[in-house]
Amino acid sequence: MLSLPTVPLLLAAYLGGAVSAQVTTDSHSAASKACGLLKIELPNLIAFPGSAQYGSDIAHWATSSVQNATCSIEPQTSKDVATILGIVGRDDIRAPFAVKGGGHAYNLGHSSTSGVQISMAKFNALTHDPVANTVTIGTGLTWDQVYTLLEPLGIMVAGGRVPGVGIAGLSLGGGYSWKTDQFGLTVDTIVAHDIVLPSGKFVHVTNKTQPDLFFALKGGLNNFGVVTAITYESHPQTLVFAGSVAYAPNVTDQFNNAVANFDLKNSDPKAQVIVTYASVFGQFSSSIDLFYDAPSVPPGVFDEFLSIPSVKSDVKTRKFTEFLSTTFGNGDLGIGPFKVAQNVIPVLKYTIPVLNQMVNQVTTLGASLTQKFNGSVVVVTCSAEPFTLPFAHSKGGAYPHPPSRQVTPGSPFIAVQATADPTQEAILANSVKQLSHAVQATAVQEGQSRWDDLLYPNYAIAGTPLTLMYGSNVPRLNQIAKNVDPRGVMQLTGGPKFGAGHT
Ligand SMILES: Cc1cc2nc3c(=O)[nH]c(=O)nc-3n(C[C@H](O)[C@H](O)[C@H](O)COP(=O)(O)OP(=O)(O)OC[C@H]3O[C@@H](n4cnc5c(N)ncnc54)[C@H](O)[C@@H]3O)c2cc1C
Incomplete structure (x- = not known):
């Protein structure tokens, strides 16, 4: 995840299309058939292009995750969901579909589709x-x-x-x-x-x-x-001591020292931070979100960050929700519709060379992409999320997070103002992979990462092999998927797929 409190501020100085996936004839006619049947079965829940409901059902945080569905539907009960799955999965239909919760998936097709878009909006209790x-x-x-x-x-x-x-x-x-x-x-x-x-x-x-x-x-x-x-x-939940601090480029070395020290020394589980290096339209800055889960922070925990001269700081005792509403500009990049590419870098501890490499990559890629996308605002960030022991409470699960290997998710992210230029997506994807590879190479050299460390599925870029996210759990997950879904209905949705090839 990136945290970018400074982006809207930086952009204020500079600011003055939906992506459609290829649709095969078969899947298109299957989707039309499914939508026709759903219109008969659930007439009050279905929507078609041009309606307000349809617009909100297919909407996503990033334009690059949006597809034009054939129809959309908002089930209200589990029986409605069963009816929908029954129709899209029917042997003579097999229509592509997607399930959307908050619509923040970074990758196209994970919660969007050219077929039947299911929005869970009505499950709001x-x-x-x-x-x-x-x-x-x-x-x-x-x-x-x-x-x-x-x-x-x-x-x-x-x-x-x-x-x-x-x-x-x-x-x-x-x-x-x-x-x-x-x-x-x-x-x-x-x-x-x-x-x-x-x-x-x-x-x-x-x-x-x-x-x-x-x-x-x-x-x-x-x-x-x-x-x-x-x-x-x-x-x-009590009040929390939390907020964001932004720094000018001239204190980056000092800031990196403070980050490396915090990561090495902090043992207080109530103290969490997200460090973000950002290039917005070619301008570099660093920032940190500081979070302490109590009304006041013990001396020493955040002192180093708070003593560095900053350009903006709003760290104080406040409500949890008030803090949340300030993170990442309230979830808005502030550049209008945008396309994104996101990935993940598994890191044990953020040493100074790893942090310097993040700065270096963000700066150089920010400059080159700003030139390449000529005129569109480009945001390149790399976040360090230095959890202390994120897997200490692990109870297992599909995403392996064993206490024996406590990697944290470094988070590279690139966004550009969306245009109709179809090459934008590929450029973003290649660039974020390049950034991830360079930073991970430094972490590997530092003994703080391995090339086979598992990648967090919610951050990993589309096409990441299952084994690199789920490790030795893949065979078990394939088997469970086959047991639960012998007809392969969920194979009609996008995203990483288990149990493929049994339909
Ligand atoms: C701004 C931002 C901040 C983020 N912050 C964090 C963070 O703090 N921590 C973190 O771990 N991750 C974070 N992420 C990553 C986040 O976890 C993923 O993007 C996640 O996919 C978002 O969930 P969603 O419901 O909004 O997404 P959606 O796009 O709605 O869905 C994502 C996936 O879940 C599936 N899905 C959705 N609803 C259902 C359902 N009811 N049943 C079955 N499958 C379903 C979809 O089909 C899709 O595969 C962040 C992402 C963004 C963009």
């Missing part, structure tokens, strides 16, 4: 069980909506760090949170999933009732059915 200390959340909600509902109850869950991100995708892919060092990844705090299986059957899945499926849903994304709600452990 939240219930709190104060006896079990759990919260059950509908998969149409975003984390900021959830936190706004939980804060008055004095509780929180370990979810996303930026407004707008959906609870569904983040939770089904892993989930790095402001509370990860305290409680684990989001998947480590999940107690149950409510899911409509590809067969149409509704199941409440727990570790006790269905251990294989429970395991698979902790990182295995959309391969096992459509999840309607997720139950999480909840934890008490």
Whole structure:
């Protein structure tokens, strides 16, 4: 994830299309057929191009993740979901479809489609069980909506760090949170999933009732059915000491020293930071989000960052939701519609050479892409997310996060103002891969990464091999997918696929 509080500010000085995937005749006619049947079966839930509902159903955070679906639909009940899966998966139809939660997937086709776009927007209920200390959340909600509902109850869950991100995708892919060092990844705090299986059957899945499926849903994304709600452990929430600090380029060395020191020395699980190096339209800056999960921070924890001269700082005692609303410019890049490419670099500890390489890559790539995209605003960032022991609370799951290898996700990201130029996507993808490779090479040299370290599925660029995200879990996940989905209904959706070849 990137955190970019400074981008909208930098852009103010400079600022003055949807991507369609190729559609085969077969999939196009299958989608038309499915949409026709859905119109008969669920006439009040379906929408077609030109309507407001359709526009919101296919919308995504990044333009590069949008596709023009044949129709869209907003199921309201698990029975509706079963009806939809029954139609798209029918042997004589087999229509491509996508399931969208918060629509923040970085990759085209993961939650978008040229076929039937399912939006989970109507699954927006939240219930709190104060006896079990759990919260059950509908998969149409975003984390900021959830936190706004939980804060008055004095509780929180370990979810996303930026407004707008959906609870569904983040939770089904892993989930790095402001509370990860305290409680684990989001998947480590999940107690149950409510899911409509590809067969149409509704199941409440727990570790006790269905251990294989429970395991698979902790990182295995959309391969096992459509999840309607997720139950999480909840934890008490106080005010927090948190905010962002931005620095001018002349203190970058000092800043990098402070980051490396923090990563090496911090042992307080309540202290989390996200470091971001950014080039916006060729202008470099560094920033850090500081988060301490209590109203005041013990002396020493953030002192080094706070003593470096800054150009902007708003670190203070505040509500959790108030802090969240400031992260990443409230989830907005501030450049209008944009295309993105994102990837991940597994790093144990961020040493000075690794941080310098991030700075170097962001600066040089920022300059060259700004020239290449002539006139469009280009944002190149690389974030370090120096968790202390992110896998200390691991309870296993599809996304392996073993305590024996505590890699953290370095997060390279490139965005450009979207134009109709079809070469933009490929340039972004190649550039982000180049950036990732250069930084990881330095981390490998430093003994802080290995080329076979596993990549976080929610950040990994499209086309990343399954084994590089799921390691030795792949055979088990393939088998679970075949057991749960013998007819390969979920093969009709995009994203990393388990159980392929059995349809
Ligand atoms: C600005 C920004 C900030 C981010 N911050 C964080 C962060 O702090 N921590 C972190 O770990 N990650 C973070 N991410 C990455 C994030 O986890 C992924 O982008 C994730 O895919 C977003 O989930 P979503 O529901 O919004 O996405 P969507 O695009 O809606 O869905 C993503 C995937 O989940 C599947 N899916 C969605 N709903 C369902 C469902 N109901 N049943 C089955 N499958 C479903 C989709 O089919 C797709 O494969 C961030 C991303 C962005 C863009």
